Amino acid sequence: MDKKIKNIIEKYITFEKSFNQKLAIVIVANVESLTQNFDDYENTSVLSEYYTVDEFETISITYKKLGYEVFCFFSEDDFMDAIINQKIKTNKKLLVINSAQTGIYIGRKSLIPAFCDHYKIMHTGSNPYVVSLCRDKFHTNAIINSFVDYHLNTYLFHKSKKWLNNIKPQIDERVIIKLNGESASIGLTTDNIIYYKGQESDNYIYSLSEKYNQPIIVQQFISGYEVELPIIISNINTALFPAGISHNGNIYIGDYILDYSSRYNHLYDFYNLNEYNTELTLKLMQEASKISQILGMEGFCRIDFRIDNNNQYFVSDIACNPHITKDSSFAYIFKEMGYSYSEMFSCLIGCTLTNYYKSLQ
Secondary structure (H helix, E strand, C coil): CHHHHHHHHHHHHHHHHHCHHHEEEEEECCECCCCCCCCCCCCCCHHHHCECHHHHHHHHHHHHHCCCEEEEECCHHHHHHHHHCCCCCCCCEEEEEECCCCCCCCCHHHHHHHHHHHCCCEECCCCHHHHHHHHCHHHHHHHHCCCCCCCCCEEEEECCCEEHHHCCCCCCCEEEEEECCCCCCCCCCHHHEEECCCHHHHHHHHHHHHHHCCCEEEEECCCEEEEEEEEEECCCEEECCCEEEEECCECCCECCCCCHHHHHCCCCEEEEHHHCCHHHHHHHHHHHHHHHHHHCCCEEEEEEEEECCCCCEEEEEEECCCCCCCCCHHHHHHHHCCCCHHHHHHHHHHHHHHHHHHHHC
């Protein structure tokens, strides 16, 4: 299995090298202190989704070390202005690496993919529809529940509509409460794991919905293990090994979750689940590959799971544009497989270019 995955990765790396001199990389990213004039939440800031200056410099330098001419933009407005007014001076084809999502409006991460598609510019990641779909936790959950073996009891609450179809948790059901349209654990604290108590819980859920101005997804809480499973999707759907989440040296994390504080401050470590449970690893890889195909994801993607004490696994989150910083699960698994940080970037470019082969001729 490891050899098969490596063969695919190395094909992408080889493919990237064959077009290296024909491309210029355009990075569109939100960076702390460099991205200006954005809306934000009061307590759990969208800055958890932004790169630090050091992280961004490491990424841009890595592309330069691969031999690329690199153009950097810290807001969607600046990038779109540069394209519309032809401010990027190069005779090379552009490949956009996008992680920008300025603001707090629904669907914001689809703006750059949609813009690039309109102007026929190559970009990494999924198409605009899939990007927005995968940001909606309730909708993606409803779709994949038709195909997966284990389902989480799932409910949707909106401040104006209350419980969808008046379906709500049972009294004393243990649940976790999440913002339906956010990632990077925005709005998620340890207070969001509760035993449902009817109106008392409804009041708390209502306050979150009002505060963040969006629906709230409420799901059965799974105590046990958590993993992040990276996937590379192009003409071949390739699931990598799951990166387990450990806390204080323990791979069994029980009720621990990657809430806003834990994720923002990276208060956790990774381990290779395949070294502990090969059978479960294979099942998770197959499941993640199936889910990503159902949703139509492309490029570097990630499916997260919670796993109970009986090795039953449940999809807890979906990321169609996950971080690729040095402390990310993507970087961890590539390193575990013997690849350098720059080779991971080479793979990202290579798998992206396979979708644009005709336009490269």
